[in-house]
Amino acid sequence: MVRDNLLEILKELPPGVELVGAAKTVPLERLLEAVDAGLKIVGHNYVQEAERALARIGRRVAWHMIGHLQTNKAGKAVRLFDMVQTVDSLKLGTALDRACRTEGKTLAILVEINSGEETQKAGVMPDEAMDLIRGLSRLEHLRVMGLMTMGPLGERPEASRPYFRTAAALFRECRALGLPGVAMRYLSMGMSDSYRVAIEEGANMVRVGTRIFGARTAPGEGAGP
Ligand SMILES: *Cc1c(COP(=O)(O)O)cnc(C)c1O
Numbered sequence: 001m002v003r004d005n006l007l008e009i010l011k012e013l014p015p016g017v018e019l020v021g022a023a024k025t026v027p028l029e030r031l032l033e034a035v036d037a038g039l040k041i042v043g044h045n046y047v048q049e050a051e052r053a054l055a056r057i058g059r060r061v062a063w064h065m066i067g068h069l070q071t072n073k074a075g076k077a078v079r080l081f082d083m084v085q086t087v088d089s090l091k092l093g094t095a096l097d098r099a100c101r102t103e104g105k106t107l108a109i110l111v112e113i114n115s116g117e118e119t120q121k122a123g124v125m126p127d128e129a130m131d132l133i134r135g136l137s138r139l140e141h142l143r144v145m146g147l148m149t150m151g152p153l154g155e156r157p158e159a160s161r162p163y164f165r166t167a168a169a170l171f172r173e174c175r176a177l178g179l180p181g182v183a184m185r186y187l188s189m190g191m192s193d194s195y196r197v198a199i200e201e202g203a204n205m206v207r208v209g210t211r212i213f214g215a216r217t218a219p220g221e222g223a224g225p
Contacts, residue, residue, distance in 0.1 A: 022209035100141030146186030164201035
């Protein structure tokens with residue numbers, strides 16, 4: 001089933017749009033099935049869960065952090081992930097940069113935009129994003145590779161469109177600036193119910209969980225933060 005779901009989505013995605021399998025709480029067997037069927041990027045929300053999956057699956061896929069990252073997990077995150085999509089403060093960026101220096105590594109990051117401007121949500125406010133990107137671009141061991149946003153959860157897909165538009169406008173604006181050390185290559189937005197709308201608005205990376213792996217049992221169950 002996972003295999004069929006994956007192949008269907010891969011067939012549907014326009015050329016140039018990358019698929020991230022959002023694998024939180026997904027049993028390893030199912031994740032393996034997707035990887036064997038051609039999934040190239042696995043996204044995780046929790047460092048520990050990613051660590052377990054990586055130990056089993058290895059580096060034949062790219063590993064992306066797509067959940068909120070605490071500063072004290074920066075070292076672990078740098079060792080595990082090929083990309084952290086959720087950098088939303090200079091404090092977190094600085095912690096990642098420092099960990100990269102220790103590891104002798106350069107880390108690709110996306111800047112998470114709080115496109116709904118909801119105070120309780122992760123992400124940098126759109127009007128503060130450019131300052132943050134400039135700040136992050138000066139950190140030697142990080143490469144800003146684009147933007148990521150969530151949009152509202154549990155709404156009709158159409159409800160996400162204005163949020164995706166906000167992030168896409170920022171993406172184009174930032175790309176036009178051509179800041180040194182910044183490559184605006186990826187715009188990561190859209191999930192199972194909203195990836196079509198996101199692609200219409202310019203996403204070239206979508207993060208899909210349920211539509212590949214099936215329904216999650218309970219949010220966070222068995223995952224551990
Ligand atoms: C869970 C999750 C997704 C995928 O959600 P689905 O609705 O299952 O496709 C995408 N992005 C992030 C950050 C997530 O946590």
